[in-house]
Structure formats: structure tokens, C-alpha cells
Amino acid sequence: MSKPTVLMTAGLMRMIQDQLEQNFDVHRLDKAPDQEALLSEIGDKVIGVCHGGHSMHVDAAMMDRLPNLKLVSNFGVGYDGVDTSAARERNIVVTNTPDVLTEEVADTALGLLIMTVRELAQARDYLLAGRWAKEGDYRLTPHSLRDRSVGIIGLGRIGKAIATRCEAFGLPISYLGRNKQPDVAYEYYSDPVALAEAVDTLICVTPGTAETQDMVNAAVLKALGSRGILINVSRGSVVDEKALKAALKDQTIAAAGLDVMVGEPNIDLELMTFDNMVLLPHVASASVHTRNQMGQLTVDNLLALKDGTDPLSPVPETPFKAWS
């Protein structure tokens, strides 16, 4: 019996590809010399898409080329690369990889926060440039985690794990979300400017959607103020980068730490020119431990389709009913 067909949109970890190849007839769309030709050749056989990376989008046009598609298994908790409305209209289930990366991303967010506030990347560069012996100690940092208050934009699973860590650091916490969460004691804000006014440290961990596009804009940065520190571990789209560059240049805010940027990996190179910015190449979940768990969940959702069992982690926009 021939294996069911799965389309991969990007090169992912070997353990994903190996397991998929054992169970499916796997095609790599990103590797196809002619993607249109590949879609014409195998499009009607594809029942599952394994989606990862940030360059391709699984949109309505792609789904239309895959008339028998039942599942898009997204490698990552954020599924902004998949059009969930188009999927729902076509009875396609979308799954993601929640929970298994929560603690890792929260750890990285705190790491990036401390790096940014205490200039740890800059201090390391100072040492490696041989300046310590020549010029003396690195400067005392003007900012510290002491006496700070944190506003978390998006208090979901990862946001809560970040909040728990911040609490352990003795930092008071406020949050922004669509709704006030009844079982949460942190101060609630529905308006990003009001949140930024109330705190001096903003941590973005909200999904990248049309609603959150450029949510951290010039007005929010102004409200955050000259002691302000911005950390983003969500999606580049949540921060208006033009406004951020202006705010860092004229010291409207003190500093920023970004793990995510617009256009990854081909980011705005000007972002690299700021002394008061720490940049990471989207590594928040990137340990072998966590990526293996994310990879396994990505595979297991596709295996559920093959075996006719319930998917493990459908996203709320495309709730699972039955494999029809």
C-alpha cells in the first residue's frame, strides 16, 4: 500500500524528516526547483502539510492547490504563517506545539531582559575587544533590574511563565490582554499606552496577528519613557521597528532586546547599529531538548491523521471534529 503524502514547506530537524519519511511520501516544497510544477504533480495527493520556518506562508492559494489537505502541522507555538480562516473554511485542522516550549522561551526572555538591562552583551564585546586590560573596568550600567516594574503584553502560557520568573526576581507585574483574567492577581490593562505609562519594562509575548501588528508603536514607546526597556520574544510584527529605531536614537526609551524581528532572517541591518540594543537570532526555544519535543509533537499530529486518531494540539481557530 502506498504511503500517504505529506508536503514540507521548510527543512526541519532530521528527527522530524526521518519520522515523516518512515510514515509518509514526503515532498519538500522549499527544495522544489519549480514549486508550481510540484504542486500540480502531487497537490491532490497531499493530506498533510508540515510547516516550519518563517519564509513561506500556508495561505488560501496554497490550500486551493491541495484539495485533499486535512491537516497543517505547524512547528512552533506561533502559527502566524498559516491562514487559519482559510483552513477553517476548508475543514483543515491546524495544529501547533504549545506547552513543550513554554519554560524554555520564558527562560530566554529573562536572559534577554537581564542582558539588555545590565548591558551583558556589550560588556562581553568590551572584554573580547581587549579593552578591559587597556581601558579598565566596563562602565557601571545606568540601569538595573532593581526598582523596575514589568508589563507583559500577552499573558498566555509563556507570558505566565515569564511572570512567575519576574516574581522570583521581586518585580511587580502588570499585563495587557484582550480580557482581564479572573484568576490572575496582576494589574490588568487593556490599552498598551496605559500599560506602558504604568511600567518601565515591557515584555512582548503575544501572538503575531493583524490585531497585534505594530502594537508597540511610537506612542507606547513614549509612554514607556526614558528608563524604558523593551523586550520582544513574540513576533517582529508586534513592534513598529521604525518607531523603535527613532526611540532608541533619541533615547525616548533606554534600551531594547529583540529575539524576533521583521523579515527574519533578512532583518533591517540598521537594527545592528545600536549600542543600546541586544539582538538574538530567534533562539528563544532553540535548545535540542525543547526543539526535539516540538518536533515530536509536530510529527505526532501528522501520525494522528495517518492513524485516524484525534490530533494532539489543534489550535482554537480550527477545532477538530473528525477526519472527513
Ligand code: 8YV
Ligand atoms: C519556533 C517560535 O521554534 O514557537 C514559535 O512560535 O517562534 C519558535 O519557537 C520557530 O518559529 C521555528 O522556526
